[in-house]
Structures are given as structure tokens and as C-alpha cells.
Amino acid sequence: xxxxxxxxxxxxxxxxxxxxxxxxxxxxxxxxxxxxxxxxxxxxxxxxxxxxxxxxxxxxxxxxxxxxxxxxxxxxxxxxxxxxxxxxxxxxxxxxxxxxxxxxxxxxxxxxxxxxxxxxxxxxxxxxxxxxxxxxxxxxxxxxxxxxxxxxxxxxxxxxxxxxxxxxxxxxxxxxxxxxxxxxxxxxxxxxxxxxxxxxxxxxxxxxxxxxxxxxxxxxxxxxxxxxxxxxxxxxxxxxxxxxxxxxxxxxxxxxxxxxxxxxxxxxxxxxxxxxxxxxxxxxxxxxxxxxxxxxxxxxxxxxxxxxxxxxxxxxxxxxxxxxxxxxxxxxxxxxxxxxxxxxxxxxxxxxxxxxxxxxxxxxxxxxxxxxxxxxxxxxxxxxxxxxxxxxxxxxxxxxxxxxxxxxxxxxxxxxxxxxxxxxxxxxxxxxxxxxxxxxxxxxxxxxxxxxxxxxxxxxxxxxxxxxxxxxxxxxxxxxxxxxxxx
Numbered sequence: 001x002x003x004x005x006x007x008x009x010x011x012x013x014x015x016x017x018x019x020x021x022x023x024x025x026x027x028x029x030x031x032x033x034x035x036x037x038x039x040x041x042x043x044x045x046x047x048x049x050x051x052x053x054x055x056x057x058x059x060x061x062x063x064x065x066x067x068x069x070x071x072x073x074x075x076x077x078x079x080x081x082x083x084x085x086x087x088x089x090x091x092x093x094x095x096x097x098x099x100x101x102x103x104x105x106x107x108x109x110x111x112x113x114x115x116x117x118x119x120x121x122x123x124x125x126x127x128x129x130x131x132x133x134x135x136x137x138x139x140x141x142x143x144x145x146x147x148x149x150x151x152x153x154x155x156x157x158x159x160x161x162x163x164x165x166x167x168x169x170x171x172x173x174x175x176x177x178x179x180x181x182x183x184x185x186x187x188x189x190x191x192x193x194x195x196x197x198x199x200x201x202x203x204x205x206x207x208x209x210x211x212x213x214x215x216x217x218x219x220x221x222x223x224x225x226x227x228x229x230x231x232x233x234x235x236x237x238x239x240x241x242x243x244x245x246x247x248x249x250x251x252x253x254x255x256x257x258x259x260x261x262x263x264x265x266x267x268x269x270x271x272x273x274x275x276x277x278x279x280x281x282x283x284x285x286x287x288x289x290x291x292x293x294x295x296x297x298x299x300x301x302x303x304x305x306x307x308x309x310x311x312x313x314x315x316x317x318x319x320x321x322x323x324x325x326x327x328x329x330x331x332x333x334x335x336x337x338x339x340x341x342x343x344x345x346x347x348x349x350x351x352x353x354x355x356x357x358x359x360x361x362x363x364x365x366x367x368x369x370x371x372x373x374x375x376x377x378x379x380x381x382x383x384x385x386x387x388x389x390x391x392x393x394x395x396x397x398x399x400x401x402x403x404x405x406x407x408x409x410x411x412x413x414x415x416x417x418x419x420x421x422x423x424x425x426x427x428x429x430x431x432x433x434x435x436x437x438x439x440x441x442x443x444x445x446x447x448x449x450x451x452x453x454x455x456x457x458x459x460x461x462x463x464x465x466x467x468x469x470x471x472x473x474x475x476x477x478x479x480x481x482x483x484x485x486x487x
Contacts, residue, residue, distance in 0.1 A: 094130060
């Protein structure tokens with residue numbers, strides 16, 4: 001009979017059957033039977049709670065002890081096995097200049113020392129406190145001194161890898177900072193794990209700034225900047241974590257757009273960056289939402305295409321002129337932030353003055369001309385002011401694109417209208433006025449001569465009878481200033 005059989009035989013009188021009764025005269029179990037019994041007891045013990053273990057019978061505890069499953073002396077719970085590569089929870093027992101001792105519930109404390117200790121950054125090391133609970137990675141379950149070799153850094157990395165997998169599965173946005181760069185893109189830390197954002201996955205705004213021939217020129221200024229990314233690939237075996245800023249941009253912009261729209265008001269002045277040009281206007285990024293500067297709001301002068309005044313990447317100051325919260329649209333004006341040319345015109349020009357103008361359009365009631373010195377200002381030459389003779393259509397006298405000398409006959413800044421005349425340019429009645437203007441250009445100290453009284457024109461027939469000086473526009477109405485495509 002072996003030692004196990006002897007122990008079991010001595011306790012045979014007190015052994016309990018499956019029914020829980022003690023039977024006298026029952027034969028002592030053999031080693032094989034005891035083993036089977038112990039195996040069953042092990043399953044029973046493992047399924048019991050801590051409270052049940054305290055109430056366990058002596059036999060169950062004895063059988064569990066034979067299988068090394070009973071708690072160590074003085075402990076009220078079973079110790080979990082410490083396996084290589086596992087992450088376990090422990091308590092900081094002590095901290096020295098060369099190692100950190102961690103109580104992980106094993107027969108001896110675990111230790112963070114050597115290379116693992118040296119790789120701890122100062123911020124992490126200073127954050128450790130004796131008695132604090134932390135998670136550690138088991139590098140070696142037991143070294144030659146009987147201690148488990150532990151790693152805090154690798155535990156943090158392991159947790160970061162698990163977090164990265166969760167972020168990928170749940171398509172969450174992760175916020176970090178650009179840590180470094182290489183020729184292919186940006187390096188972004190995901191916790192302690194080094195992630196990579198390829199150039200193709202960098203946001204449009206950041207790519208526009210990436211100018212230059214070297215990685216330093218393209219990406220160097222972005223180090224330290226905040227960045228939001230989504231996890232697109234996790235491969236722990238290859239230590240590969242691929243991130244995408246473009247993937248996060250859509251969600252980020254939706255959040256920022258909602259926030260911006262809540263704070264935006266008509267009349268506010270904002271700065272933005274031109275992100276695209278279209279035939280009908282320019283789109284401007286206001287830092288979370290895009291607004292549109294319509295073609296008519298780009299400049300005081302006529303603009304056929306936004307590229308005449310803006311280019312992608314330009315920074316512009318704009319005024320908010322319209323907000324549609326339901327459709328999330330923002331209307332902007334650039335020209336409202338520019339000096340009003342009509343104020344400049346009223347301050348520096350006067351009726352009877354000669355100016356150069358370019359014929360821009362012909363209509364049945366006259367011709368429109370843009371001032372050469374102020375192309376944002378356009379005036380009307382009424383058909384009656386084109387020539388002394390009767391004119392059926394302006395094309396008989398002028399043509400589009402032609403540059404002519406004109407005389408200002410009226411300025412109306414409030415209604416943004418200006419009346420011009422071609423036939424009065426060589427009129428004798430303005431001779432003294434024109435001569436005074438020439439002299440002033442030569443010497444500003446020369447006083448302006450008194451304006452001569454207009455002289456009645458000799459009878460010119462019916463047309464001349466309509467040339468009244470009371471209203472220098474002649475007999476045409478305000479609606480003549482409206483744009484008309486009819487030739």
C-alpha cells in the first residue's frame with residue numbers, strides 16, 4: 001500500500017459516501033479510486049464561492065490540498081496562476097532607485113527592474129505610489145531569485161492594443177497629437193503604441209499645408225498639433241497600427257458644424273480659408289463648417305469667376321449674412337469687408353469731371369461703362385448722352401470693350417448709380433472747368449476758377465429741346481439703370 005493509500009485508509013472511517021453517510025466495514029478506497037474522488041472534489045471546490053469554501057468539509061479540503069488547489073496557510077482565497085504573457089493586478093509594495101516591487105498575490109513579490117525599469121518614463125515613475133493598485137505584464141513567472149519579472153510599460157501597451165481593437169470595432173474617434181513624421185506620413189501615439197497615418201489618410205486641410213520637397217518641409221511644422229483619427233488596421237504580430245485622419249474628419253466636421261451653427265449670428269465677422277472655387281462662388285472653411293461667398297458677394301466690381309479675386313488656400317475675412325439652421329447653410333460676404341468704392345467715389349470725384357471708362361454692355365436705352373481707375377464702379381451713358389445727333393442704338397457710337405473719355409454728370413452714392421456723358425466731353429461750356437482741372441493736376445495750389453454758367457444750345461431740333469439742365473440725367477428714368485440683356 002502506497003503512502004496515499006495509507007492516508008486514505010486511516011481516514012476511511014470518517015469518509016463520506018456520495019449520500020453523505022458513514023458506512024461501517026466499507027473497504028478502504030484504492031489509490032485509483034481516491035484519484036477519481038479527488039478529481040471530483042476538485043471540480044466541486046472550483047465551482048464553490050469563497051463563502052462555500054469556508055463551509056467545506058475536511059475531506060473536500062484534504063482532497064483539494066493533495067491537488068495543490070487549497071489556499072496557502074493564512075490566506076482565505078485561492079491564488080490565481082501567474083502565467084507568462086498574462087496581465088495581472090497588483091499592489092505597489094515598494095519603490096527604489098533601481099526597482100519597483102509589486103505584490104501580485106504570489107508566494108513572493110514580483111519586480112520591475114533592469115531594462116523594464118529603465119524604460120519607464122519619469123512621468124509614469126513619479127505617478128507610482130506605494131499601496132496603489134496597478135496592472136502589470138508578466139514577462140517571466142519566476143526568475144532565479146523566485147520573483148516574477150514584471151513590466152508596467154508592456155501592460156500599458158497591451159491595454160492600448162486592446163483599446164485600439166475596440167476603437168476599430170466600434171468605429172470611434174481617437175484624439176491625440178502628432179508625435180513625429182517620416183517620408184510617408186505622420187506618427188501618432190495611441191497611448192503607448194506608435195500609430196501611423198499615411199499621407200493618403202491625412203486630412204485635406206493638412207495636406208494643403210504640406211508643401212516642400214522634403215519630409216521636414218512637408219510635415220515638420222505639424223509635430224505637436226492635435227489630431228483626431230480612426231483606427232483602420234490593427235496587427236499586433238507585426239506591431240502595425242494604421243490610423244486615418246480623413247476617416248475621422250467627417251464625424252469631426254459634423255460635430256464642429258453643429259457647434260459653430262449654435263454660436264453663429266448674422267453680422268458676425270469671421271476669418272476663414274478658401275477650400276474650393278465654383279462657377280457660382282467660393283467655399284470658405286470657418287473652422288468647423290463651410291460657408292459660401294456667392295459670386296455677387298465677392299467684390300464690389302463685376303466678377304465673372306471667383307478665380308479673378310481668390311485662390312484656394314487664401315485666408316479671407318468675411319461677414320455672415322445668412323444662416324439656414326435647417327439645411328445647415330451659411331451665406332458669407334467678402335465685399336462687405338472691403339472699402340465701399342462708392343464712398344471713395346463720392347469723396348474724390350464730382351459732377352462735370354472727366355474720367356476714363358470701358359464700355360461693358362450695350363442696351364436699347366444706352367451703354368454701361370466701368371471706370372478705368374475704379375473698375376468696381378459702373379455708370380450709365382444714356383442713349384441721349386452718346387452723341388449730339390439722334391442715335392437709334394448705342395452700337396452706332398460705341399462698342400463693348402472700347403475705352404472712352406466720359407464726363408460725370410451725376411453721382412448718387414445712396415442708390416449706387418452714376419450718370420455719364422460722352423457728348424459733353426468736348427462741350428465748350430466745360431472748357432474753363434476742364435482747364436482748371438488740368439492746372440490743379442500740375443499745381444494743387446492753383447484755385448479752381450468759377451464754374452461758367454451753362455449756355456443754351458442753339459436750336460438742334462426736337463432732341464435738343466429735351467436736354468434740360470435741371471436733371472443732368474436727361475429725361476430717362478431710374479429703371480433705365482437696371483441691367484437689360486436686350487440689345
